[in-house]
Amino acid sequence: MSNPPIILASASPRRRELLQNLGLHFDVIPADIDETHGPDETPFELVRRLSVTKAEAVARRYPDALVIAADTLVVLRGEILGKPKDREQNRDFIARLSGRTHEVFTGHALRRGEGRAERVVRTAVRFRKLTDDEIDRYVATGEGLDKAGGYAVQGRGAALVREVRGCYFSVVGLGVATVVALGRELGVTLV
Numbered sequence: 001m002s003n004p005p006i007i008l009a010s011a012s013p014r015r016r017e018l019l020q021n022l023g024l025h026f027d028v029i030p031a032d033i034d035e036t037h038g039p040d041e042t043p044f045e046l047v048r049r050l051s052v053t054k055a056e057a058v059a060r061r062y063p064d065a066l067v068i069a070a071d072t073l074v075v076l077r078g079e080i081l082g083k084p085k086d087r088e089q090n091r092d093f094i095a096r097l098s099g100r101t102h103e104v105f106t107g108h109a110l111r112r113g114e115g116r117a118e119r120v121v122r123t124a125v126r127f128r129k130l131t132d133d134e135i136d137r138y139v140a141t142g143e144g145l146d147k148a149g150g151y152a153v154q155g156r157g158a159a160l161v162r163e164v165r166g167c168y169f170s171v172v173g174l175g176v177a178t179v180v181a182l183g184r185e186l187g188v189t190l191v
């Protein structure tokens with residue numbers, strides 16, 4: 001049986017690039033959803049809910065497609081660090097991450113008609129101990145402003161990271177192997 005058309009329900013250029021690297025052809029249709037956190041939600045529950053909400057918002061309009069959505073959160077000692085609202089907050093995030101290990105949660109949700117496949121991937125990331133000057137220089141690049149936790153492991157942020165324990169790609173925003181496995185659960189061979 002031939003594969004259905006594929007839709008990536010994300011505005012993230014990183015996610016698009018990771019899927020393109022597999023040689024796949026797909027459309028990009030971002031889901032515009034409310035990303036407000038519920039008061040008692042754990043990071044696991046939150047990324048799961050947000051990835052599912054993104055997938056469903058698009059799948060409703062394209063029931064014949066395979067819809068792929070994801071959501072990424074950075075968690076330090078139980079506290080969620082979202083996208084920094086400005087450089088000052090970006091500086092605060094990087095200073096707090098310095099010398100410590102935090103967790104990155106990426107929720108993946110696929111839909112194909114009535115078919116659903118979901119998985120949350122958790123990865124531990126340890127930062128080097130950074131000097132004030134290093135923190136200032138990193139924040140001045142502006143790279144972290146649209147990223148969860150205020151850094152990009154795939155960019156200059158690579159210089160901040162001592163160790164990644166788990167799936168590197170899920171830190172960037174999309175666990176590629178997870179997406180392929182979830183696609184197979186829905187009967188779609190992506191690679």
Ligand SMILES: Cc1cn([C@H]2C[C@H](O)[C@@H](COP(=O)(O)OP(=O)(O)OP(=O)(O)O)O2)c(=O)[nH]c1=O
Binds near residue numbers: 010014152173
């Ligand atoms: C930790 C980290 C996050 N990020 C990015 C991945 C995501 O794009 C972003 C987290 O925000 P998300 O809300 O997960 O995604 P998004 O708003 O970019 O796109 P959409 O909701 O349309 O899917 O942070 C990196 O690029 N590198 C990193 O090292």
